[in-house]
Amino acid sequence: MKAKFLVPLVLFLVLAGFLAFGLNLNPREVPSPLIGKPAPVFKLGQVAAPEQAFGTEDLKGKVWLLNVWASWCVACRQEHPVLVAISREKALPIVGLNYKEVRGDGEIDARKLDAATEREMAVSRARQWLVSHGDPYDTSVMDLDGRVGIDFGVYGVPETFLIDKKGVIRFKQIGPVTPEAWRDTLLPKIRALQAES
Amino acid sequence: MISLRYWRAALVAAGLGLALPGFGGEAALVVADPVLEARVLKLSEHLRCLVCQNQSIAESQAELALDLRSQVREQLAAGKSDDEVVEFMVARYGDFVLYKPPVKMATLLLWAGPALLLVAGLGWLGWRLASRRREQPAELSAAEHARAEALLAGRDKEGES
Numbered sequence: 001m002k003a004k005f006l007v008p009l010v011l012f013l014v015l016a017g018f019l020a021f022g023l024n025l026n027p028r029e030v031p032s033p034l035i036g037k038p039a040p041v042f043k044l045g046q047v048a049a050p051e052q053a054f055g056t057e058d059l060k061g062k063v064w065l066l067n068v069w070a071s072w073c074v075a076c077r078q079e080h081p082v083l084v085a086i087s088r089e090k091a092l093p094i095v096g097l098n099y100k101e102v103r104g105d106g107e108i109d110a111r112k113l114d115a116a117t118e119r120e121m122a123v124s125r126a127r128q129w130l131v132s133h134g135d136p137y138d139t140s141v142m143d144l145d146g147r148v149g150i151d152f153g154v155y156g157v158p159e160t161f162l163i164d165k166k167g168v169i170r171f172k173q174i175g176p177v178t179p180e181a182w183r184d185t186l187l188p189k190i191r192a193l194q195a196e197s
Numbered sequence: 198m199i200s201l202r203y204w205r206a207a208l209v210a211a212g213l214g215l216a217l218p219g220f221g222g223e224a225a226l227v228v229a230d231p232v233l234e235a236r237v238l239k240l241s242e243h244l245r246c247l248v249c250q251n252q253s254i255a256e257s258q259a260e261l262a263l264d265l266r267s268q269v270r271e272q273l274a275a276g277k278s279d280d281e282v283v284e285f286m287v288a289r290y291g292d293f294v295l296y297k298p299p300v301k302m303a304t305l306l307l308w309a310g311p312a313l314l315l316v317a318g319l320g321w322l323g324w325r326l327a328s329r330r331r332e333q334p335a336e337l338s339a340a341e342h343a344r345a346e347a348l349l350a351g352r353d354k355e356g357e358s
Contacts, residue, residue, distance in 0.1 A: 027250060028250075030247060030290065030291060030293045031291060032290075032291065033287065033288060033289070033290070033291040033292075034288075034289070100260065145264075146260075146261075146264050150264060150265070150268060150289060151289065152289070153289040153290050153291075155247035155248060155261055155290065156247070156248065
């Protein structure tokens, strides 16, 4: 019973250990329940050709990346050069999901515009962004109302999903894809998935 | 002078009286179906906004919260039950959207923790009380008896014993 005076110290150290562990977790990274589940089916107009639909059906049998982006997204600007560099490697198809593009003329009151004009303005804004920042996408689709985004559980842009040949989501990168994340995490996973039959 | 002051006060009071109901009217939401809206709000209070994580989607004005709220409204209007809407959210965002986590293996400690602490505390208290009851008062030696008597009689002096 001589070591009794050490009890508070031990308790403190245990508590400090728990707190230190908690401090090093990233609260913004919420693990997605969709990993290991089939990717939500979508069919949306493309940025390049809004009247032409493109969707999950068109990617059957391929390992592909779905990158969620928008012209209003600041972290996307940081991520974009990395994606452009990745697209040059031609490792796999990269599909962009333009999530909730700025509506209308970007002013507070968008009521004066009808839906078709609003859509047109959003599409041209998205195109402009791809022209000035480079276009790493095989194609990008417009998710103006964010419905497909909700189906994918998107809560912070950019997000990137890795989808396998069977259409199952295998990995989700929350936040920008960095060169390290590409080299150390994404690329090895992609190679492994591509080797699957 | 007094009359002017009186009039001024009366005017201010009248202005306030007019203004207050005016504000009330402005704040009232124009909703098609108040019963549905009440359900939407009640359910939204239990769902976490993932953008501003310490707010429910009922409180938050983040874009995503607005979208999710309209999802809740739409699905309830379509005749889905509260549980079905919650299931929809959990399927997309995980248990994290729930302010009240479900009881399962991973959350067992969370749910049982307080009860376990209470039981452990009571157990420790019982053990302490029982062991104290078992303690025998120490027998006094003859010298100690003598000193105790001296103390009781008020004759003890420093260093005398």
